[in-house]
Amino acid sequence: MAVLSEEQSMLRDAAKAWTQEKSPVRALRGLRDSRSDHGYDTEAWNEMAQMGWAGVIVPEAYGGSEFGFLSMGLILEELGRTLTASPLLASGLAAASALTLGGSEAQKAEWLPKIADGSTIATLAIDDGPHHAPERTALAATASGDGYRLNGRKTFVLEGMAADLLVVSARGPKGIGLFLVRADAAGVNRTRLQLADSRGAANVTFEETPAQALAGGAGLLDQVLDRARAGVAAEMLGSASQAFETTLDYLKVRVQFGQPIGAFQALQHRAAKMFTDLELSRSAVEAALAALDVDSPEAPELVSLAKAKMGDTFHLVSNEMVQMHGGIGMTDAHEAGFYLKRARAAEAAFGNQAYHRDRYARLQGY
Amino acid sequence: MAVLSEEQSMLRDAAKAWTQEKSPVRALRGLRDSRSDHGYDTEAWNEMAQMGWAGVIVPEAYGGSEFGFLSMGLILEELGRTLTASPLLASGLAAASALTLGGSEAQKAEWLPKIADGSTIATLAIDDGPHHAPERTALAATASGDGYRLNGRKTFVLEGMAADLLVVSARGPKGIGLFLVRADAAGVNRTRLQLADSRGAANVTFEETPAQALAGGAGLLDQVLDRARAGVAAEMLGSASQAFETTLDYLKVRVQFGQPIGAFQALQHRAAKMFTDLELSRSAVEAALAALDVDSPEAPELVSLAKAKMGDTFHLVSNEMVQMHGGIGMTDAHEAGFYLKRARAAEAAFGNQAYHRDRYARLQGY
């Protein structure tokens, strides 16, 4: 755990207390079984917004607390521990970053205060196909009046059904850039996705849909994506840590052959390796968030490192959670399956391990 | 172990008896410490030749026994167990394949009988640089009279110092092909390599060196290389099996914490995994040799599978051999280091695991 300021410690403690009490894993189970279109519990979201979480990276001038990415990461980590479904990452981190970094004064003034107080849900819409390839988007933006018209399709848009505002990557006259689209604009058509991890997402099509450009082009896209990736990694850190701790507890109580199974050396070594991976991953995630806070030129490398390493670790830990629980871990009644399913969705979000290893190597010139 | 014919069983038993008695690992140690240029013990080679091993894949018409590749593999496997250095693979398998498959009647008649009786040492010279890339050779063959002249360089030529005859890949007027060069021909310059695995090899340069072409071009090159690769894999199978068995014996006798260390479950599971890998690798190696015996169209895939899988397994087993022996495995006085060093040289020979995974995928069209 990074050395925290007093402010950050308080934020972390508040997030931990709230998620443990108000949003344990069974909340996600309930959401899943209710088959809601929305993807999260709106009452819970209102409570989160009241605690100011949606405004943690939003500038004070626009109603946020401007606490930064490490602080946002602490909250996401706690949400990850209990697999809390919420639009915090999509709206309060990813879309808020897009507006903060690329919005005009008018765009910021219009949207950021509503994102910060949670009354508007915004999200990113990046990929056209099944794989993360932001540089290959084919969705077209053509100039029209003082704005643009979008035509094309986006997949796997997080909180796509709940969103009021979409931040869409598209290929415009000056190359790839980000565009603002109101979810209720003409030509927007959303289809709910029923995902294995029970979170909310949509496929979205655009037909002559009016849009406004953000400033910054492909560079802005990179910056915004890196913020979203670091946020997902922070959430994964919490989920993987909890999955590991739950498993560790089970190793201490489950008895077979007259022993707690955690007394068997082969399982001990596997647990020790997982813990080592978790410690390394924590360092990588915290370093990436800290780099974003100081806008370090190393941030892209550090974010890819964090997303890839954290992805491998959550992948391993979620698999071992099921295996070490044995049959009970295979049942829907147990929590293990929820962590397993969430792991793969989080791994895929904004580039999986293979994507980020490739990116890291490219950034290092080989 | 494949189901063997009576002939093959006898061959295997003879090879096992001879290597255990005449060529234990300390023979390689002695060869290393003698710093001979030659790379193998000529007396031992004479004995091997007298047993007919150099002619196992040579057609009967040219003085061989034509027993085939599975039979040759059985001998190489036994040689591999004791890390016996000999030109059997380079001469009796690789170069003999080149002549058998691509030689004219006159070339076969001139060379095969002498290869089969061990009096001539032949070898392949394939790569120009540090990595196996047979399709990228730059060594030039230009027509001259009824033959060719070679100009260029070959690296890592097995038994390059001992060889009387070189089978050289070169880029000629009709593309890549194989060429015969006498080692004492004009313009051949050989430099001995002092390798970590103490085997014999050389870098060789050619300057206006007279050469004869073999028939078959790049197709022949592929076929010959696949035979050499399968042979190396068979030798690796023996080495890895012996490395594993030596380690398994040690696990049963080395006592720490009041237990044979083989009673510790973490080591038991690692041993079980190694054994599983060895069994899979044995199947792959035997299947590749059997495919060559029937000239199966699947042979290229099966050979790449064998070389890659066997390479991974020998890599793992040789590392675990050192680790499980602890400090004693780090000493030059122990055999572990010899297996470790041989593993990496054999992995690199005729394409390492990465090369063969890539080739396998290409052959399967993705």
Place this chain on the structure above:
Amino acid sequence: MADLGGADGPAFRVQVRDWLKANYPPELRDPARTDPEAVWGGRAFVGSDDPQSVWMRRAAERGFTAPAWPRDYGGGGLSPAQTRIVEQEIAAGGYRTPLASFGVWMLGPVLLEYATEDQRREHLPKIVRGEIRWCQGYSEPGAGSDLAALATRCEDMGDHWLINGQKIWTSYADKADWCFCLVRTDTAKKHEGVSFVLIDMTSPGVETRPIRLISGDSPFCETFFTDVKIPKGNLVGKVNAGWEIAKRLLQYERQNISGGFGGGGGAGGIAGDLGKIAADYVGLDETGRLADADLRSRITRNKMDFRALQQTIARVAAESRASNGPNAATSIIKYAAAAMAQERSELMVEAMGAQGLGWAGDEYSPLERQAVRGWLRSKGNSIEGGTSEVNLNVIAKRVLGLPDPK
């Protein structure tokens, strides 16, 4: 083996092929991929004239549901080599296995070995004819890998046995007619207090409850026995000597599970070439290679491993053709097959990207949904029928001879 040469080899193969062609119901065009499509037999099938039941009955009459069993008990009475020919021809023709049956795969072989003549005559013909579907009552909540810790009580009441306790992971118990079950007949001993009994699932006091898995399916049940009475003759072997039978049956189970993996799928897997499916989703680069080079390497390792596994299964079969029982390679193959099948399922959903994360709905193709469910189902490969950890223990101790701790 005489049956391999002359009229008994190629001629027999032709006979089998002709018979299959003539007797396979044309309605059953595709091989069974999912549970409901498989021919499981049982009371539900008796008297039915749907094509599956017809196919099962015809094959049973010809002795092809249990080709290697003695004719006396309704089997085919075929030699190992002939049995292999029958299996090969059924697979090669794309015919469904005539009877998917725990009775044929697991119970029958141990009844042949351990049961009385009366028990064999009672149960084996019904298994062969697919009239009785069996389930396996082994694991309990407190007895998983440590199976011998089982606690379900079986008390001798003089003229009958009385069963009380709970089993778990009883596959298809809710659909089964009878259950072969491990019970405790001596609470003072562990392995030496276990007996092997046969229980009619329609007996009063038997209750089953399906367990929903992470894949959404419910192939397993919890099974409760409350004061269940069974006849004295339903105990197989001697009282307190059931552990040997239990282990022997597990060997057959692992062999059977391993055999299932060999084809490339395994419980949970979807069919198809992983390289080609990945190419569909990821694309090829200008050199013809999968555009995701990192994924390509991992797919290739998995494909190579699977092929080496198939080669190993073939090699082991060739080496032990004369022997008909499970051998030392079983644990190795079971362990390796589970790891590879799970890896393959992981790579499949990774290759599909966001399309490999769907649970339901029209935004996902049937193949995609099947890949996701199959990936989740495959997590059981390394748990059921002996965990991978137990298999590694078996390899280390029984195959490699490594010692137990003092």
Place this chain on the structure above:
Amino acid sequence: MADLGGADGPAFRVQVRDWLKANYPPELRDPARTDPEAVWGGRAFVGSDDPQSVWMRRAAERGFTAPAWPRDYGGGGLSPAQTRIVEQEIAAGGYRTPLASFGVWMLGPVLLEYATEDQRREHLPKIVRGEIRWCQGYSEPGAGSDLAALATRCEDMGDHWLINGQKIWTSYADKADWCFCLVRTDTAKKHEGVSFVLIDMTSPGVETRPIRLISGDSPFCETFFTDVKIPKGNLVGKVNAGWEIAKRLLQYERQNISGGFGGGGGAGGIAGDLGKIAADYVGLDETGRLADADLRSRITRNKMDFRALQQTIARVAAESRASNGPNAATSIIKYAAAAMAQERSELMVEAMGAQGLGWAGDEYSPLERQAVRGWLRSKGNSIEGGTSEVNLNVIAKRVLGLPDPK
């Protein structure tokens, strides 16, 4: 901590920087990479005026060979924060460590904790000044991972101790002046029969024999003690209470080894960026990627792991800045660092292809030969100073609280 603010922080850094610039012998341009280049100290260095000895003595006078030790014993008397500044400035300036010393890294800290005042005054100043080079007499042929099985006897002869036995893996014993040694003072007990003694290597009956390693180097020795007499005052702590001291010292050793790995090398590694070196040997494709995509993925995993390890070392340091001793993370870092350093060495020789297989001779560059020897040497990373297996045990039991078997 007051020393971080104001004149004690940035001002102190400037002082250190200036002093280093003024006092570092210009002849020692490069940081020490190999053993002979390192400043190990010892009797051989005393009175020498070669630049290494000069540098060592100047640094010792300034208190920079043991910056954190009390001034009373010749140390620098600096706070943890100041010590860090000294280390950072030495590293940043590319200066050699003024004294590479088992005395500073391992023995000194435990003498400060466990020794008598007389023992401290006798030994610590000589360590600080680099006058005495120490070696470590821990492992024996029958006591490796199970160190407490050690058998070297130490008998109380009234006015002296008598030592008989054999040690192994005593690093640089052939070059050391004194040895800190674990000995058995009670043969009836295991851990409770171990004592910690100091032995002058020039004592009659001490013999050393270098062990040739697979890398060709001989950094370790076998050390034989035959009727070696040592003064009663050479026992540290109480008789039979040496095991606690032994473990404490091991913690410092692991911390030190881990620190060494953090830079990317570790014992055996060669410096340089693995990606760039691979590009030199393998080439880049038209997209600027390493031409061997399979190798590229594995190199990237290793580079990422190393960077995460460095981040972890920095994080642990930041979290425990106030504490000066080794902590729970030591075993984790030691385990991970060994695995990564070995993997890196493997990748290095793989990237070099046939050039990564050379042992000697002009056909190989110095870098290539060093890579091969370093690869072989790196195999010791997971064995020396506590095997990886022991480290995993420690993590499992002490950090994660997993139980011992009953």
